[in-house]
Amino acid sequence: MAHSAIEVRGAVKRYGPIEAVNDVDLRVETGEVLGLIGHNGAGKSTLFKLMLGLVPATAGDIRIEGTPVRGAKFREVRQRLGYLPENVVLYDNLNGLETLAFFASLKGVSRSECAPLLERVGLAHAGDRRVRAYSKGMRQRLGFAQALLGNPKLLFLDEPTNGLDPEGIRQFYRILQEQRAQGTTIIITSHILSEIQERVDRIAIMKTGRIQALGTVASLREEMQLPLWFELRVAPEAHEALRNALAQLSIGEIEIDGHHVAVHCPRDRKMEVLNALTRFDHRIDDLHIREPSLEDVFLGYAG
Amino acid sequence: MHFKPIAILARKEFHDRIRNRWVLAVTLIFAVFALVIAYFGAAQQGAVGFRGIDVTIASLVSLVIYLVPLIALILGFDAVVGERERGSLDLLLSMPLTRLELLLGKFIGLSAALACSTVIGFGVAGAMLIQSEPAAALFHYGGFMLSSVLLGMAFLSLAVMVSVFAPDRGRASGMAIALWFFFVLVYDLLLLGGLVVTGGQVGAQAFPYLLLLNPTDVYRILNIFSLEDVRTLYGLTTVFPSHLAHPAVLGAVMIAWIVAPLALATWRFRK
Numbered sequence: 331m332a333h334s335a336i337e338v339r340g341a342v343k344r345y346g347p348i349e350a351v352n353d354v355d356l357r358v359e360t361g362e363v364l365g366l367i368g369h370n371g372a373g374k375s376t377l378f379k380l381m382l383g384l385v386p387a388t389a390g391d392i393r394i395e396g397t398p399v400r401g402a403k404f405r406e407v408r409q410r411l412g413y414l415p416e417n418v419v420l421y422d423n424l425n426g427l428e429t430l431a432f433f434a435s436l437k438g439v440s441r442s443e444c445a446p447l448l449e450r451v452g453l454a455h456a457g458d459r460r461v462r463a464y465s466k467g468m469r470q471r472l473g474f475a476q477a478l479l480g481n482p483k484l485l486f487l488d489e490p491t492n493g494l495d496p497e498g499i500r501q502f503y504r505i506l507q508e509q510r511a512q513g514t515t516i517i518i519t520s521h522i523l524s525e526i527q528e529r530v531d532r533i534a535i536m537k538t539g540r541i542q543a544l545g546t547v548a549s550l551r552e553e554m555q556l557p558l559w560f561e562l563r564v565a566p567e568a569h570e571a572l573r574n575a576l577a578q579l580s581i582g583e584i585e586i587d588g589h590h591v592a593v594h595c596p597r598d599r600k601m602e603v604l605n606a607l608t609r610f611d612h613r614i615d616d617l618h619i620r621e622p623s624l625e626d627v628f629l630g631y632a633g
Numbered sequence: 634m635h636f637k638p639i640a641i642l643a644r645k646e647f648h649d650r651i652r653n654r655w656v657l658a659v660t661l662i663f664a665v666f667a668l669v670i671a672y673f674g675a676a677q678q679g680a681v682g683f684r685g686i687d688v689t690i691a692s693l694v695s696l697v698i699y700l701v702p703l704i705a706l707i708l709g710f711d712a713v714v715g716e717r718e719r720g721s722l723d724l725l726l727s728m729p730l731t732r733l734e735l736l737l738g739k740f741i742g743l744s745a746a747l748a749c750s751t752v753i754g755f756g757v758a759g760a761m762l763i764q765s766e767p768a769a770a771l772f773h774y775g776g777f778m779l780s781s782v783l784l785g786m787a788f789l790s791l792a793v794m795v796s797v798f799a800p801d802r803g804r805a806s807g808m809a810i811a812l813w814f815f816f817v818l819v820y821d822l823l824l825l826g827g828l829v830v831t832g833g834q835v836g837a838q839a840f841p842y843l844l845l846l847n848p849t850d851v852y853r854i855l856n857i858f859s860l861e862d863v864r865t866l867y868g869l870t871t872v873f874p875s876h877l878a879h880p881a882v883l884g885a886v887m888i889a890w891i892v893a894p895l896a897l898a899t900w901r902f903r904k
Contacts (some may be wrong), residue, residue: 382727408729415727419719423649435641436728476724486727 333396335360335484335515336381341390343376343539350376352539354390360483361513363506365526367628368536374519375416377536378488381517382413394484409437412482416489416519418473422462426453426472429461430479439480451475452501466493474502478509485509487518491525503529527624537632547624554630556622558600560593560607563616575606589615638730642738643745650708650746659704659747663754670696671762686763686770690777693755694856697781698849702788703813705747709792710809712739713902714799732902740793740895747785752778776880780855780887787848787890788812794894797902820847841873848890855883 336358343351351373358364366374379385380392383399392399397407420429430444448457451471461469470493477485491499506529510516520526527533527547535543535550543550564572569586576584576593579602583594595603600619607614650656671689673681683689713736716722725735759774791812799805824843844850858878876882 379723382723384723384726405729405731408727411727413724413727415720415723417720418724420721421649423653432641432645433724433728436638436725436730438637438729 332360333393334358335362335395336517337391337393337396338377338381339391341377341380341392342388343373343380343385344388349539351380351387354539354541356534356541356544358515358517360515361510362532363510363516363518363530365530365533366517366519366536367521367523367526367533367624368519368632372536372632373539374536375488376539378413378486378517378519382411382486409480410483412477412479412485414473414477414485414487414490417492418469420461420469420472420476423460425458425460426464427457429472430475433476434479437480443479447475447478448472450478450505452498467495467498470494471498471502474505478505481512483514485514485516485518487516489519489521491520491522499525523624523628533624533627535628535631542631543627547627550627550631551622552597554622554627555597556626556630557594557596558622559620560591560595560603561618561620562591562593562607562614563589564591564610565589565613565615568610568613572610575609576603579603579606635730635734638728638734639738639741642730642735643742646712646739646742647745647749650743655708656746656750659750660754660757662700662704663750664757666696666700667693667755667758668761671758683762686773689762690773690856693777694853697784698853699817701747701751701781701785702817702849704750705785705788706792706795706809706813708747709740709743709789710795710799710805711802712743712793713796713898714802714805715796718802733899736793736797736895736899736902740789743789743793744782744786747789748782751782751785755781777856780852780884783884783887783891784848784852787887787894788816790891790894790898794898794901797898816847816849821850841877844873845877845886848887851883851886851890854878855880855887858883 334357336356338354338356341351341354341356342349354373354377356377366377368374376385380387381394381399383392383404386400394404394407394411397403399407421432424432426448427444430447431441434441434444445454445457448454451474453468453471453475456464456468461472464472470490474487474490477487491502494502503525506516506518518526518530530547532544532546533550534541543553545553562572566589569591572591573584573586579599581593581595581599581603583592585592585594593603607617670692671683713722716725726732730738755778759778763770763774792809795805795808795812799808824840828840844854854873858873858880
């Protein structure tokens with residue numbers, strides 16, 4: 331029987347009276363990209379540690395590729411995992427290439443992979459420089475290269491774009507896309523939600539140790555019934571008539587600022603608003619419909 | 634248990650200590666101290682210069698008891714807690730290796746660095762001291778170096794245990810210093826104090842066994858007992874039964890001092 335890449339059933343992790351992870355169920359299929367989001371302290375990193383078998387669960391069953399993460403057989407699965415912990419500080423006294431070679435040998439990966447990997451993450455020029463002299467972004471790139479050693483089947487990336495400049499972020503997502511195309515299962519946490527919303531298959535929103543919502547960005551938006559924003563550029567002399575026309579629909583907020591008009595509209599009444607606006611089409615210079623962002627969805631669930 | 638990850642971790646720890654010149658610095662400290670002690674050790678008696686090997690070893694034993702535990706504790710106190718604070722411990726543990734393998738790798742690598750310094754440092758000093766001594770002197774000096782390495786490993790094992798139990802580096806260093814004070818300075822005083830206060834009535838029977846509960850005492854007895862010239866000087870034969878003083882027994886006790894803290898550390902680390 332084919333296993334899911336990750337199966338978490340009823341996972342609980344208590345530290346004294348604190349429930350860091352509380353009855354979490356999660357199934358991630360092979361090749362899927364899951365975004366795990368939540369406030370600081372929501373339990374994301376603890377869930378990562380549970381899934382990697384780094385800490386024992388107080389209760390529940392956690393399996394990767396069908397293998398229990400705390401069992402002796404999990405050692406073999408670890409060779410196919412890549413992990414980038416949050417804010418990792420690698421060894422200052424080693425250079426970039428030596429750092430990768432050290433982790434490669436622990437993972438049983440050929441050292442010949444190291445130099446091409448450094449090049450892939452944009453550190454080819456700094457391979458012989460001590461990590462001590464690396465910037466935060468360079469350390470993050472090195473950490474990511476380490477996670478990619480051995481072309482892992484599963485990637486666990488905890489805040490991977492922390493400290494990266496815009497070019498670094500773009501490069502990171504390009505590599506992630508390449509991994510995804512190869513069928514790598516990826517779990518990623520990020521605080522920059524706009525970054526990941528286009529790049530994941532599903533999102534899990536965590537709050538106080540629980541998964542509050544799980545689904546595609548579109549389905550979560552749908553579920554939340556979050557309103558749309560119509561953003562218009564309208565000549566000021568038409569504002570009054572426009573306001574009256576929209577007021578008849580009684581659809582909520584209308585904000586006017588100079589030439590700009592913003593209309594807050596429930597998703598299921600989008601067409602009514604559009605119909606009302608067509609009557610003003612010659613006085614509307616521009617029209618833009620803004621979908622609720624992942625931030626809006628996130629705040630709706632985790633707020 | 635797999636030996637490859639142990640070897641990889643041990644090699645890294647050892648290379649780190651070679652690269653940051655730790656091994657070189659400690660080797661020089663051992664060599665210089667050993668020569669100075671050997672040369673000036675009898676200054677109190679109004680003479681300087683190299684004396685017989687037995688007397689020299691007796692002086693060096695006192696030096697080693699202060700110096701080696703301190704250096705071993707400094708070397709190992711952040712082995713695990715340092716990785717934890719750096720955030721690299723989780724990364725290491727996500728690799729295909731067990732916690733026991735991680736501890737053993739670190740312990741063996743650090744032990745190799747300490748053993749290297751001890752053997753070269755005291756070896757260089759010894760080579761200068763015992764050029765004209767008979768083979769028996771060489772044997773005694775070899776035993777002294779070997780037991781010094783074992784003493785270092787016992788304290789390194791305690792240091793690794795501290796580094797597993799301590800929640801942060803600051804507290805780990807405090808615990809390491811407290812262990813040094815306890816075993817090197819306080820323990821014997823307490824033991825003697827107890828004997829004196831009770832007039833030797835309480836604990837006299839247990840006294841030799843209580844000495845075995847301190848690795849520095851085991852080390853002292855191991856070395857002093859094998860030196861004919863100084864054995865009576867220390868009065869050890871009067872309090873320490875000879876069946877306990879056999880090098881094999883004392884060696885086994887020393888090995889127990891290496892294994893027990895590591896075992897405790899592994900138990901805690903697994904939790």
